[in-house]
Amino acid sequence: GDSVTQMEGPVTLSEEAFLTINCTYTATGYPSLFWYVQYPGEGLQLLLKATKADDKGSNKGFEATYRKETTSFHLEKGSVQVSDSAVYFCALSEGDSGGGADGLTFGKGTHLIIQP
Amino acid sequence: DVKVTQSSRYLVKRTGEKVFLECVQDMDHENMFWYRQDPGLGLRLIYFSYDVKMKEKGDIPEGYSVSREKKERFSLILESASTNQTSMYLCASSSRAGDPQETQYFGPGTRLLVL
Numbered sequence: 154g155d156s157v158t159q160m161e162g163p164v165t166l167s168e169e170a171f172l173t174i175n176c177t178y179t180a181t182g183y184p185s186l187f188w189y190v191q192y193p194g195e196g197l198q199l200l201l202k203a204t205k206a207d208d209k210g211s212n213k214g215f216e217a218t219y220r221k222e223t224t225s226f227h228l229e230k231g232s233v234q235v236s237d238s239a240v241y242f243c244a245l246s247e248g249d250s251g252g253g254a255d256g257l258t259f260g261k262g263t264h265l266i267i268q269p
Numbered sequence: 270d271v272k273v274t275q276s277s278r279y280l281v282k283r284t285g286e287k288v289f290l291e292c293v294q295d296m297d298h299e300n301m302f303w304y305r306q307d308p309g310l311g312l313r314l315i316y317f318s319y320d321v322k323m324k325e326k327g328d329i330p331e332g333y334s335v336s337r338e339k340k341e342r343f344s345l346i347l348e349s350a351s352t353n354q355t356s357m358y359l360c361a362s363s364s365r366a367g368d369p370q371e372t373q374y375f376g377p378g379t380r381l382l383v384l
Contacts, residue, residue, distance in 0.1 A: 187372075196273070196376050196378055197312075197359065199372040244312075256302060257373065259311040261309055261310060262311050
């Protein structure tokens with residue numbers, strides 16, 4: 154079956170540091186890939202997505218590129234802020250709808266802590 | 270803004286009780302989902318629904334059932350709660366397939382403790 158593997162946390166960084174959170178996946182077809190963020194006490198919010206190989210998703214300074222050859226979708230940000238502290242989930246969807254209509258397969262989540 | 274609301278933020282129940290978790294969305298979305306979130310396991314799909322009165326099993330449906338009598342409301346039912354169902358439950362909704370901008374919108378979650 155499908156699976157998503159992301160780096161274990163917590164990841165602790167200083168403000169303005171460069172961030173990378175690794176994500177790799179296993180899927181039978183050509184999935185859509187997502188990063189969701191969960192701030193303390195809140196539900197998940199879509200951060201960015203990519204629906205085909207070589208697509209780059211970006212939002213709020215975060216970026217991730219869909220790499221079919223390495224089955225990866227690593228999340229990056231050039232300069233993190235304290236407000237980026239949250240749990241980040243990598244996810245995939247096998248359907249051809251772009252992800253909204255199908256159940257998502259999630260990684261275990263990475264807790265990011267940014268210190269001032 | 271899309272709003273997905275869940276009936277309770279925190280719930281404490283006893284083993285063997287029947288538990289209802291309610292989810293309501295206000296965007297006329299066709300699709301609705303129930304996930305559970307556990308530390309070290311991430312989110313796992315329990316059930317989902319593409320339309321009123323329709324339901325599909327997700328990855329971990331055992332011990333759960335669902336009801337979708339109205340388009341805006343999707344209920345998760347624990348027929349006989351057990352301690353291993355202590356978890357955070359997240360509801361989500363999305364518009365129909367074919368819209369490239371669609372995404373799943375999540376509620377704030379219900380933290381259920383079964384004693």
